[in-house]
Amino acid sequence: MLLFLSLAATASVQQAAHAPLDPNQATRLAELMCRQLPNVETILEISRVQDTYVGPAEEPLVTDDVYDTLVWLGPYSLPCLVDRLADTRWMPDPREEPLLGAPVVGDVAYMILMDKGVRDVMPDLTHKKPGELRMGEYFLWPSVGDHRRRLQSAVRAWLVKNPNCCGVPPVLRKAPPSAVKFQMSTTELAKARARFSLLRPGMSPEQVLKIAGKPDAMEPRGGKPGETLPSGQQDTGLLGMCAIDHHENLAYIYFTERWNGEVGRRDPLRDRYVILFFSAEGKFTRMFSNIADIPPIFPSTEAAWERMMWGERIKKQ
Numbered sequence: 001m002l003l004f005l006s007l008a009a010t011a012s013v014q015q016a017a018h019a020p021l022d023p024n025q026a027t028r029l030a031e032l033m034c035r036q037l038p039n040v041e042t043i044l045e046i047s048r049v050q051d052t053y054v055g056p057a058e059e060p061l062v063t064d065d066v067y068d069t070l071v072w073l074g075p076y077s078l079p080c081l082v083d084r085l086a087d088t089r090w091m092p093d094p095r096e097e098p099l100l101g102a103p104v105v106g107d108v109a110y111m112i113l114m115d116k117g118v119r120d121v122m123p124d125l126t127h128k129k130p131g132e133l134r135m136g137e138y139f140l141w142p143s144v145g146d147h148r149r150r151l152q153s154a155v156r157a158w159l160v161k162n163p164n165c166c167g168v169p170p171v172l173r174k175a176p177p178s179a180v181k182f183q184m185s186t187t188e189l190a191k192a193r194a195r196f197s198l199l200r201p202g203m204s205p206e207q208v209l210k211i212a213g214k215p216d217a218m219e220p221r222g223g224k225p226g227e228t229l230p231s232g233q234q235d236t237g238l239l240g241m242c243a244i245d246h247h248e249n250l251a252y253i254y255f256t257e258r259w260n261g262e263v264g265r266r267d268p269l270r271d272r273y274v275i276l277f278f279s280a281e282g283k284f285t286r287m288f289s290n291i292a293d294i295p296p297i298f299p300s301t302e303a304a305w306e307r308m309m310w311g312e313r314i315k316k317q
Contacts, residue, residue: 021269026076029269029290033069034080036296037105038091039288040066041248042240043112061237061264064094065275065288069268070112074167078116078159084109085152088143090302092246106148107139113155117166121154182258189256193293196274201297202308203284205250208276215252215276217263237264238275247309248285250278256291283308 021029042064062068070077087105094108103111114120123130126141142148159165184192198211209215219238238251253263257272266273268290275288285308287297299305 023076026073026269027079028292029069030073030077031080032290032292033066033073033077034084034109036066036288036298037084037087037108038089038298039286039296040064040094040108040112041092041246042242043067043094043108043115062266062268063237064240065268065290067094067112069290071116072269074116078113078118078166081109081113081116082152082155082159085113085155086148088148089300092299092305094242103139104143106142110138110142110151110155118155119158119162119165121151121158125150125154180257180259181261182255184256189291189293192254192256196287196289196294199276199284199287199297201284201286201299201304204282205252205278205284208252208278208284212252212254212276216255216258216273217253219251221249239277247280248277249280252276279309281309281311285309 070081085106087109089105091103091105091108093103095103120130122138122141123133125147126133126137142151195212199208203211217236217238219236221239221243236251236253238253239248243249253266253273253275255271255273257270259267259270272291273289274291274294276284277286277288279285285305286299289296299308
C-alpha cells in the first residue's frame with residue numbers, strides 16, 4: 001500500500017475543522033467512498049491559484065457527498081483512488097457538461113486525483129504537450145491495451161516523488177460542534193441496517209417510505225404537484241448539479257449520527273447518513289452511504305440505469 005502521509009499532511013487533515021478523524025478512521029472512510037465511486041454524480045473542478053487550493057467559503061454546502069469526502073480527506077484518499085485507476089466498470093457520467101467519451105470508474109478516479117492536486121501525467125504518456133490532448137483522448141487512450149496500468153504506475157511514481165502534494169482545501173468553517181446532536185444506539189442502528197437491506201432498485205418512493213420510514217429531510221425537484229421541502233430545509237443539496245441530466249428529481253436523507261443542524265452543510269467526514277435517490281420515472285435508483293455497516297446501492301449496467309431513469313422509452317439504435 002502506498003504511503004503518502006507525511007507529518008505535515010497528517011496535521012493538515014486533523015486541523016481542517018471538518019472532523020477530528022484519526023488516520024485509521026480517515027483511511028476507512030476513504031476506502032468506503034472509493035468503493036462507491038459509481039455514486040459520484042457531480043464533478044466540479046476546484047479552482048487553484050499557483051497550485052494552492054482555493055476552498056469553498058465559510059460553512060460550505062456539500063456539492064457531491066462522495067466527491068467532497070474524497071477531496072476533503074486530503075492524502076488519506078490517495079491510495080484507494082490510485083487503486084481504482086484500473087477499474088473499468090461502467091458508471092453514469094458525472095460531468096456537468098459531458099463532451100466526448102463515456103468515463104468508467106477509473107477515469108473518474110483520475111479526474112478526482114487531478115482535482116486533489118496530482119499532476120496530469122497523461123501528456124507525458126501520450127507524448128503530447130499539455131493542452132494538446134482532446135477531452136475524448138482522456139477516455140480513449142486508457143482503454144487501449146495496458147494503458148490503464150501504465151497510467152496507474154505513472155501516478156504512483158509521481159506521488160512517491162511528491163508525497164506532500166495533496167492536503168485538504170482550506171475550508172473556513174466555524175468552530176465545529178463539541179457534542180453530537182443525534183446518534184443512534186447500537187440496537188437502532190441494527191434495525192436501520194435491516195430496513196435498508198430490503199431496498200431494491202426500481203421501487204417506488206411509496207414502497208421505500210414504507211420500508212425505510214420517514215426521512216430526516218427530502219429534496220423534490222420538479223416533483224408531483226404539492227410536494228414541497230420541509231420547513232427550514234430549503235438548501236439540502238441532496239440532488240447535485242447533474243441531477244437533471246440523470247433525470248433524478250427526488251432524494252431522501254436518513255441520519256444515524258449528526259453533529260450539526262443544517263442538512264445542506266452536513267459534514268460528510270463526521271456525520272453518518274444515507275441518501276436515497278429517485279428518477280423522474282418514480283424509481284429508486286441508487287443509495288449513498290457513509291455508514292460502514294450499510295452498503296451503498298448503485299446501477300451496475302447502463303441498460304439497468306436507463307430503464308430506471310427513462311423507462312422503456314430508451315431504444316438502442
